[in-house]
Amino acid sequence: METATTTSDAHDLPHAEHGRKAQAKLSRYDRMLARRKPARGQAASKGYRQAKKLRAKAHKKVARQRQDTGRKWAKRVVRDHDAIAVEDFRPKFLARTSMARKAADAAIGATKKALMEMGRKHGRVVRLVHPAHTTMDCASCGARTKHALPLSERTYTRTACGAASPRDENSARVMLVRAGLNPAGAEGVRPPGAPLQEAA
Numbered sequence: 096m097e098t099a100t101t102t103s104d105a106h107d108l109p110h111a112e113h114g115r116k117a118q119a120k121l122s123r124y125d126r127m128l129a130r131r132k133p134a135r136g137q138a139a140s141k142g143y144r145q146a147k148k149l150r151a152k153a154h155k156k157v158a159r160q161r162q163d164t165g166r167k168w169a170k171r172v173v174r175d176h177d178a179i180a181v182e183d184f185r186p187k188f189l190a191r192t193s194m195a196r197k198a199a200d201a202a203i204g205a206t207k208k209a210l211m212e213m214g215r216k217h218g219r220v221v222r223l224v225h226p227a228h229t230t231m232d233c234a235s236c237g238a239r240t241k242h243a244l245p246l247s248e249r250t251y252t253r254t255a256c257g258a259a260s261p262r263d264e265n266s267a268r269v270m271l272v273r274a275g276l277n278p279a280g281a282e283g284v285r286p287p288g289a290p291l292q293e294a295a
């Protein structure tokens with residue numbers, strides 16, 4: 096599972112492990128709080144207040160780590176590209192129940208925010224793209240298949256036009272086309288290592 100998938104393998108962002116460890120810690124504090132929850136009309140115990148403080152601290156730490164990872168990654172993406180298309184989705188924070196899934200959504204949200212901020216700061220073209228059908232459209236000929244690619248299928252293949260590329264890469268290219276950008280120039284638009292210029 097990746098937090099961000101791009102058209103260039105070198106810029107993909109794998110899901111950070113620290114998020115999972117920190118999330119486990121948060122769950123532990125949640126359980127502590129539930130156990131120590133004061134009865135109605137009773138003052139909170141010292142243990143409850145302590146657990147609450149620890150939870151807030153752990154929460155802050157996770158948020159900071161996510162932001163830091165997101166910013167470092169965004170800086171690399173912005174350095175190497177002139178124009179960026181970002182999927183305009185809403186992470187489904189509330190719809191999901193599993194902690195791992197929540198952590199993954201929060202990481203995606205923080206990463207997207209960092210990328211858009213960094214792109215604008217450095218004067219890059221940043222376009223939001225409607226996310227519908229990105230797994231159904233073919234990046235090479237533009238045709239739309241009847242059915243969405245099942246999640247288990249990692250490769251997008253079409254016999255009609257001979258397209259065959261990793262699933263997420265196909266989607267990323269479809270997004271570039273939608274953003275009015277040229278997917279053929281997706282890699283190496285800017286020589287790697289070129290200095291970042293601050294936008295006025």
Ligand SMILES: [Zn+2]
Pocket residue numbers: 233234235236237238253255256257258
């Ligand atoms: Zn095709």
